[in-house]
Amino acid sequence: MQSHEPTAATPAPLLRAEGVSLEYTAGERVVRATHRVSFDLHPAERLVLLGPSGCGKSSLLKALGGFIAPVEGRITLDGRRITGPGPQRVMVFQEFDQLPPWKTVLHNVMFPLLASGQAPRAEAERRALRVLEQVGLASFAHAHPHMLSGGMKQRVAIARALAMQPRILLMDEPFAALDALTRRRMQQELLALWAQVRCSLVFVTHSIEEALVVGHRIVLLSPHPGRVRAELNAHAFDLESVGSPAFQAQAQRIHHLLFEETAQPEAATA
Numbered sequence: 180m181q182s183h184e185p186t187a188a189t190p191a192p193l194l195r196a197e198g199v200s201l202e203y204t205a206g207e208r209v210v211r212a213t214h215r216v217s218f219d220l221h222p223a224e225r226l227v228l229l230g231p232s233g234c235g236k237s238s239l240l241k242a243l244g245g246f247i248a249p250v251e252g253r254i255t256l257d258g259r260r261i262t263g264p265g266p267q268r269v270m271v272f273q274e275f276d277q278l279p280p281w282k283t284v285l286h287n288v289m290f291p292l293l294a295s296g297q298a299p300r301a302e303a304e305r306r307a308l309r310v311l312e313q314v315g316l317a318s319f320a321h322a323h324p325h326m327l328s329g330g331m332k333q334r335v336a337i338a339r340a341l342a343m344q345p346r347i348l349l350m351d352e353p354f355a356a357l358d359a360l361t362r363r364r365m366q367q368e369l370l371a372l373w374a375q376v377r378c379s380l381v382f383v384t385h386s387i388e389e390a391l392v393v394g395h396r397i398v399l400l401s402p403h404p405g406r407v408r409a410e411l412n413a414h415a416f417d418l419e420s421v422g423s424p425a426f427q428a429q430a431q432r433i434h435h436l437l438f439e440e441t442a443q444p445e446a447a448t449a
């Protein structure tokens with residue numbers, strides 16, 4: 180197995196997944212979601228987990244969040260094994276209903292700060308208002324989620340996560356349920372926000388284009404159970420380069436890597 184020892188040229192990663200296998204047990208049945216997956220995440224890096232439906236991307240993200248434990252391998256943060264959720268790792272999901280509907284936008288954003296004891300009320304409110312400003316929703320602080328569009332709800336979910344000042348933001352297809360134009364705008368906003376906060380990001384998607392736009396690095400997973408198929412550098416690409424020959428060539432390469440070994444109908448429809 181490849182050595183992961185840090186050297187002077189490669190500083191120790193913030194988070195490390197080493198040979199991570201994840202399984203679900205339902206009665207007699209055991210479903211293996213990922214098989215011996217390894218990757219590193221460095222400080223201020225944007226890492227994308229890309230792969231077809233069912234390859235275990237969400238499961239990996241939940242494991243990084245500490246919500247499920249590997250049956251094999253380990254996940255470490257600063258060299259220490261993750262044994263449960265923690266305020267340094269926060270998740271943003273795809274679903275628009277991740278915000279309790281009875282709380283205002285402001286109270287939604289303040290809630291994790293208060294519940295985790297990270298900030299007293301006045302400080303939580305100050306921090307919440309600041310991030311709402313950053314995502315352009317300060318004027319909706321006293322609105323309830325049902326009054327917001329899908330994109331606005333996702334902005335609130337991102338604000339709620341960023342208010343925690345996490346070291347690692349875990350995003351599970353956060354824009355997948357949005358229309359194409361809103362999705363593009365949200366990608367742009369996410370990159371602008373990231374430039375301000377520069378936390379590490381693990382972003383799950385099954386869109387090749389989104390992976391190239393959002394990621395510095397892409398971990399490509401094979402179909403069920405997910406194994407690391409390749410790791411690709413995407414530093415060169417951003418929203419400006421979508422459609423350029425280099426972007427298209429890299430997208431083609433990824434497409435080929437994803438589908439070259441998987442002619443089964445199941446994978447072809449993923």
Ligand SMILES: Nc1ncnc2c1ncn2[C@@H]1O[C@H](COP(=O)(O)OP(=O)(O)OP(=O)(O)O)[C@@H](O)[C@H]1O
Nearest residue numbers: 203210212231232233234235236237238239385403
């Ligand atoms: N709670 C669960 N109980 C049993 N099996 C599960 C559970 N959650 C996920 N699985 C199975 O684990 C595998 C990986 O699922 P996961 O949701 O992690 O994949 P994914 O790559 O995120 O898929 P998608 O892109 O469709 O969201 C799938 O076969 C799925 O059916």
